[in-house]
Amino acid sequence: MLNFRRQKSRSSEREHVIVKPFKTIEVRLPIEVLMSQPKYKKRRDLFLQGFSAVQQRNADDPTSFYAVAGIHGLPYLPYDILPGEKEPLTDYKGEKNRWGGYCHHGDILFPTWHRPYILLLEMLIHDAAEEMIRENPDLYPPDNNETKEYTKELEKLRFPYWDWASPSTIFQGLPSVLFDEYVHVDNPTLQNIKIRNPLRAYTLPVNLGSLTLVGDISNPTQRPYHPDGSVTPYTPAGYATVRHPSSKYITDENATTFHCS
Template sequence: MRSFYQVAGIHGLPYTTYDGVTGGDKEYHNDTDWETGRFGGYCHHGDVLFPPWHRPYMLLFESLLVEEAKKIASQYPDNEKEKYVEAAKQLRHPFWDWADIKAMEGVPKIFTSSEIEINTPDGKKNVKNPLKSYTLPVDLSYPLEKGQNPTDKPNYNAPNFTYNPYTPAGYPTVRHPNSNYEDQTDLLNSNMSVYVPTVFRPGIYQMFHISNFLRFSHHGVNSDDTQSGNIFSGHPHPTHPAGMAHFASIETTHDDFHLVCGGLGGHMSYVDLATFDPIFFFHHVNTDRLLALWQGIYPDSWVPKTIELNGSYTDELYKAIDENTDLTPFRKTKTEFWKSSDVTDIEKLGYTYLEVEKFKGQDPQKIKAYVLDLYKPDPHYGRRFFVKLTIKAGKLDGPYSIRVFIDLPDANAQTEVTSPHFAGLVSMWSSTKNHVHDNTFVYGTVDITAAMERLNIRTQVRDPLHEVNTTTGQLGALWIFNVEKDINIVPVLLNGEGVSPDEAGVTMIEVFTFEHDKVDPNFLDENSGKYYGSKKF
């Protein structure tokens, strides 16, 4: 139960009981519940428990890490033992901030080197790097067609993303695997150089403007704060600006990193398999850090009462959830489970983050100013432009991404994301064809301001006499761009194949502008946006 395999298996596959925690006669059954759309792992995605559920998960992993460290520390020679015993007591699991500006240089070598040198109780040794990959002790998932399994290398082809890749016993986890089932680190680093400034940093920057936990916590919320599935919400009339807070949720940007890190066939790209890649835990400790920073800014907002639409190994579909819902399978005692209400204060849980500690007891606006400065996408302030996508889930098997290009009508799946016309993307990580409830929509936004500036598409009012409606005071949309012609949506599968917006479930794109940092610093949380047109598919 304390093995890496068992702990990683809590999240998704192999859909088995952990620590004896089941849903009784209502637990997940692979042959039946999958057809209804119920998820087979314990984890929560697409509901308000996404951030708090992963906190005790990281605590469990960290506690086991510290326990192992203490055992190893006691084995050092007497002249070294004291410092290692003390270090083990202080040890906490590190995070990797993949949205830091330095992340544009690529993934740190500690995650990609085949071997590392460590000072063991028996002296310095070169060892296989445990952070690069994890070798499966048993088969994970099921064999696919010939050519799509690791055993078929050197003619391995990453499988269609409809299926979880098969990993036989004795084979490692991979990232962006090639035909020989080896990591393509150069490709991964290239992706980081593109997506850090265009996706990760803008997403986090927007996220910290959201003061409502419902909107902050996950992407499955409509403009009127109902959960996705209400077909009539999220489609505001052109004369009524829409609140956009929830479109930049912590879960949305978290999803983007999973896809960028894993690639087609890489474990991090698949909900059921992601935890078996050791980098998952560095990713999620960072996600917990972002949650802790957000809590420092908005200490009075926490888990509201809502509905669990995806279900889990222990929870049925449509179960009512709130801050007192059990975060299974994490036991607080032999008879009680941790709840979201138990994990609000990280200091009481035995840890903190340097930035949280630095601003402890200070005005929340100070930590907000710090975070916004840390993650500001670019030096531009004033008017920012966003493309909002409304996507019907379940029309296409995920994961896939929907790229947004500006002023490039012929953009397609082969158009490089290094193009100056590329503005960003929205990820559909776990949408599964025919396994999603009717009228379930995902909403995402892409900040296109930087792309507009690169292309010299102006973003400011220059000529009020000719460009501003003298009745409404608003800038005419066509003076900026034509939504029908100048914004191109390109859905792309993980294998690089392009599909149409309709096939990908895109039903509408809309353009909004916001004035912030001058007029309304909380622009994403207040209905202060201006509507600039739409296009339906």
């Protein structure tokens, strides 16, 4: 198991991503279990708030969701490059055979490649939750018994999984936490705090692509955005990702909340 820390390299003044072992080995829970069972309530709240904090970091921060998501694909930028390393081509240059991220699409490494990738995201969420407790003594008083309970749950915090082939999925459909717009969380001082659901969507912090990449330059925010096969379509900062999008890039609520009876 790994735990994330930032550390300056000898060749650069910038902090780079360094990983260290977790103190304990814990079980990753099914997401419907983590989100619904009362005994995991504190762990759930730490997970959601930690994930939200990672998503809100600046795009140029290698610990941000924007940067980490780019390891897999968009925005097709090299991750945490050290001085002297050759940067992969970005599709902003309009290369016909663009570099499309580090993921091993279409080969036998595809399943295993995602494990360390998700491990990194898991570490970031854990450390963000730890920082939240440490940096907010007004919300998490150090001598408070409930704060101590949150700290114990923090050590068990791991990224949950969703089994799309499980019996519960067949009969209950997609867990509601994956499409609810808001979630409510607690801490030792405040209860029922309403926050945007980090599992539903991610809001772009910067423009993706450029205005020259859209078909209708005079109307760059017209939807949908059509890629030409070699470059990233322009998507403006503030745009939230969607699931099962319609032709107007709007989430199809019926498709994402389907339940079998």
